[in-house]
Amino acid sequence: MASERVLIVDDEPQIRRALQTALAGHGYDVAVASDGDTAMTLIGAHPPDAIVLDLVMPGMDGFAVLREIRSWSEVPVIVLSARGQEQDKVSALDLGADDYLTKPFGMAELLARVRVVLRRGATTHDTVIAFGDVVIDLVARVVTKVGAEVHLTPREYDLLRTLAANSDKVLTHRYLLENVWGGYASENAQQLRVYINYLRRKLEDDPARPQWIVTEPGVGYRLRTAGQNPPP
Amino acid sequence: MPGEGKRSTPMLKLPIAPSRTTASSAPRHVSATVRAQRARQLPASVRYGLVVAAVAIATALMTALRDHLGSLSIILLYLLLCFMLTLFVGLGPAALGAVLAVLAFNYFFVPPIHTFDVAQTDNLVALFVFLGVAIITGRLVASTRARAEVAMREQDRTALLYDLNTALISDVTLDAILATIVASVVQIYGARTGRILLPNPDGRLEERARFPASATPQIDRQSLAMASLVMEKGRPAGRSRSERRVITPSTVLRPSDADVLFLPIAAAERRIGVLEVVGRPGGGRFATEDEQLLETFAAQAALALERTRLTRVAAEASALAESDALKSALLASLSHDLRTPLAVIKASSSSLLDSSVAWDADSRSEFLLAIDEETDRLARMVDNLLDLTRIEGGTLHPDKSWYDIAELVADVANRPAVRSPDHPLRVDIQPDLPLVCFDYVKIAQVLVNLIENAVKYTPPGTPIVVTARAARDAVELAVTDSGPGIPANELDRIFDPFYRSPRNARVPGTGIGLAIARGFVEAHGGRIRVESRPGGGASFRFTLPVETADGERNGE
Numbered sequence: 099m100a101s102e103r104v105l106i107v108d109d110e111p112q113i114r115r116a117l118q119t120a121l122a123g124h125g126y127d128v129a130v131a132s133d134g135d136t137a138m139t140l141i142g143a144h145p146p147d148a149i150v151l152d153l154v155m156p157g158m159d160g161f162a163v164l165r166e167i168r169s170w171s172e173v174p175v176i177v178l179s180a181r182g183q184e185q186d187k188v189s190a191l192d193l194g195a196d197d198y199l200t201k202p203f204g205m206a207e208l209l210a211r212v213r214v215v216l217r218r219g220a221t222t223h224d225t226v227i228a229f230g231d232v233v234i235d236l237v238a239r240v241v242t243k244v245g246a247e248v249h250l251t252p253r254e255y256d257l258l259r260t261l262a263a264n265s266d267k268v269l270t271h272r273y274l275l276e277n278v279w280g281g282y283a284s285e286n287a288q289q290l291r292v293y294i295n296y297l298r299r300k301l302e303d304d305p306a307r308p309q310w311i312v313t314e315p316g317v318g319y320r321l322r323t324a325g326q327n328p329p330p
Numbered sequence: 331m332p333g334e335g336k337r338s339t340p341m342l343k344l345p346i347a348p349s350r351t352t353a354s355s356a357p358r359h360v361s362a363t364v365r366a367q368r369a370r371q372l373p374a375s376v377r378y379g380l381v382v383a384a385v386a387i388a389t390a391l392m393t394a395l396r397d398h399l400g401s402l403s404i405i406l407l408y409l410l411l412c413f414m415l416t417l418f419v420g421l422g423p424a425a426l427g428a429v430l431a432v433l434a435f436n437y438f439f440v441p442p443i444h445t446f447d448v449a450q451t452d453n454l455v456a457l458f459v460f461l462g463v464a465i466i467t468g469r470l471v472a473s474t475r476a477r478a479e480v481a482m483r484e485q486d487r488t489a490l491l492y493d494l495n496t497a498l499i500s501d502v503t504l505d506a507i508l509a510t511i512v513a514s515v516v517q518i519y520g521a522r523t524g525r526i527l528l529p530n531p532d533g534r535l536e537e538r539a540r541f542p543a544s545a546t547p548q549i550d551r552q553s554l555a556m557a558s559l560v561m562e563k564g565r566p567a568g569r570s571r572s573e574r575r576v577i578t579p580s581t582v583l584r585p586s587d588a589d590v591l592f593l594p595i596a597a598a599e600r601r602i603g604v605l606e607v608v609g610r611p612g613g614g615r616f617a618t619e620d621e622q623l624l625e626t627f628a629a630q631a632a633l634a635l636e637r638t639r640l641t642r643v644a645a646e647a648s649a650l651a652e653s654d655a656l657k658s659a660l661l662a663s664l665s666h667d668l669r670t671p672l673a674v675i676k677a678s679s680s681s682l683l684d685s686s687v688a689w690d691a692d693s694r695s696e697f698l699l700a701i702d703e704e705t706d707r708l709a710r711m712v713d714n715l716l717d718l719t720r721i722e723g724g725t726l727h728p729d730k731s732w733y734d735i736a737e738l739v740a741d742v743a744n745r746p747a748v749r750s751p752d753h754p755l756r757v758d759i760q761p762d763l764p765l766v767c768f769d770y771v772k773i774a775q776v777l778v779n780l781i782e783n784a785v786k787y788t789p790p791g792t793p794i795v796v797t798a799r800a801a802r803d804a805v806e807l808a809v810t811d812s813g814p815g816i817p818a819n820e821l822d823r824i825f826d827p828f829y830r831s832p833r834n835a836r837v838p839g840t841g842i843g844l845a846i847a848r849g850f851v852e853a854h855g856g857r858i859r860v861e862s863r864p865g866g867g868a869s870f871r872f873t874l875p876v877e878t879a880d881g882e883r884n885g886e
Contacts, residue, residue: 112674120681202676
């Protein structure tokens with residue numbers, strides 16, 4: 099069992115209590131904060147390994163906390179938001195959040211996300227990434243599916259590599275465009291969709307129902323590798 | 331008319347230049363030119379008669395003074411007379427004057443006297459020179475004067491429009507601007523009456539302003555028909571009040587035949603209304619210049635009216651945006667308030683279902699308690715929303731019986747929902763209160779909402795006091811706190827559904843509790859209000875009418 103420290107920041111006492119009990123039951127060392135200022139104090143005194151942060155809080159809200167954390171720390175942050183507030187999620191991710199969850203969420207989902215961000219924080223980058231029957235060798239720049247090499251154009255490869263380097267993490271449209279296309283323009287946003295479809299056609303078993311390169315509606319894309327349950 | 335008083339005020343501030351106010355009753359621009367202009371507008375027969383008379387009188391005077399005047403002086407005097415005639419009666423009559431002057435000179439002063447014969451060739455040449463000089467200089471004088479008149483009219487017109495604009499610029503409301511326009515038509519331009527017709531919501535023209543206030547209050551049917559025609563065509567038209575013909579497009583008059591003018595008020599293709607002008611300054615029929623001047627007048631008026639319309643549209647748009655913002659804030663708050671219990675329930679139940687962990691008894695009961703509490707919270711919220719819907723829809727029916735107020739207060743004060751460790755709750759009930767007939771559940775809810783409200787918005791440690799007193803025909807209950815109080819501008823709005831004070835944006839809430847309290851109290855025939863005390867603290871007070879047994883029977 100893990101003994102990493104997770105900090106929960108939420109203004110609702112009931113949510114803090116439920117998450118605390120659940121995460122502690124899974125062996126995490128849990129700390130709670132009811133507002134941004136307390137959170138900043140706790141982070142300074144005893145840096146956690148991951149933070150679960152509610153975006154909507156009175157006073158110093160989640161965005162402000164995130165901005166301040168990111169000014170000096172790379173600690174993984176999972177933000178909690180409401181459905182229908184996609185722009186909030188995108189803003190939080192662009193501010194440096196590692197992932198997000200929409201309330202209400204199942205504990206299994208939260209635990210999976212926590213595991214992913216903790217794993218990424220702990221390990222160095224892999225040079226070989228595998229999902230399903232696809233293997234990406236980042237050093238040799240070779241992609242195989244069921245052992246057979248898949249031919250990718252340079253742009254397709256760049257997009258796949260960017261997704262793979264952040265596997266299991268949601269990447270916003272803006273992040274992908276800036277890192278693959280080198281700029282944020284609306285005509286490129288259209289191209290991003292086209293290239294995601296090319297990758298799905300070449301790598302997914304059923305491109306119409308992608309299992310690995312999944313869409314996060316209104317937010318971006320995520321390359322799902324093993325260890326993640328599909329969302330309900 | 332309701333706007334009467336308001337309408338007459340703007341004329342008081344018409345900025346008329348001091349030099350022009352000397353003759354306060356007369357239109358201010360009656361210059362010498364204009365007077366000359368009016369003389370020229372006398373009927374032709376009168377003007378020619380004047381010329382004959384002038385020549386006759388001058389000839390008589392000079393005949394009397396013949397011994398003292400040389401023929402050169404006489405010629406010069408006749409020339410002077412001809413110039414003056416050109417100035418005052420126009421070129422045509424002046425030419426007749428010149429011919430008459432030559433004849434008179436010949437007849438009375440050139441030898442042989444009293445004949446038209448000319449004895450000396452010298453005198454004959456002088457006569458023709460005289461005639462030529464009189465006619466040429468007459469023409470010169472006439473054209474110079476015409477140019478001067480045009481310049482003068484332009485100047486008058488510029489001054490008029492300047493005065494109108496200055497008057498309009500300071501007005502903001504529609505009524506004030508309409509009043510200024512009609513007042514200007516009379517006071518600056520000099521018409522007898524001015525009237526503005528605007529379309530009502532049905533699209534029919536209605537009088538919206540007139541000046542002076544003593545003018546005929548209602549426009550007659552023919553003028554109304556004419557105004558509608560002008561509104562439709564967007565072109566000015568006139569009518570003569572002496573004519574009583576039915577108004578059709580073919581009976582519309584040119585301004586030169588009219589003594590009433592109708593001008594469209596239009597800005598940027600948008601027809602706003604119609605300006606009726608009765609009575610040309612100085613009388614007579616309207617001339618083309620009048621029409622042009624008044625059209626410019628109407629165009630200025632249209633700009634001012636369009637300005638108020640755009641201001642109003644902008645204000646409406648911002649009000650709409652504000653109400654939109656309110657709705658979004660409400661939705662955000664509702665979605666947050668509903669989502670929190672759901673999130674707790676989901677997190678707890680999914681944890682319990684997680685077979686990978688063997689939960690100890692404490693954790694299990696923790697999750698189950700959370701589910702239990704949050705389900706209650708959700709149910710309360712749904713109840714609140716339903717109550718509010720019933721209140722708003724007027725379908726709330728209190729289920730009344732007789733209860734003791736002291737018992738009610740004691741019950742509510744002991745409920746866990748209102749017991750806050752941070753706020754000591756004190757109860758102060760006047761002994762021997764009469765029994766009151768009310769719906770127990772609903773009035774208990776009112777008290778709970780008021781106490782919860784006090785707990786939520788006052789600093790920890792401050793006490794909350796619940797009091798009950800007998801008032802006239804009623805019992806008054808009050809929940810008084812020692813918090814920061816409520817600003818005066820919020821006292822009225824605080825009971826409105828979904829109203830949330832901007833000061834408390836940080837405190838989660840939906841703005842429903844007080845709205846429900848008001849709805850329940852009013853459904854009992856009571857009143858609810860809030861007082862903010864100078865020393866801080868708010869007191870929410872509501873009454874429950876004490877019905878007599880008779881009254882109760884009569885009511886049923």
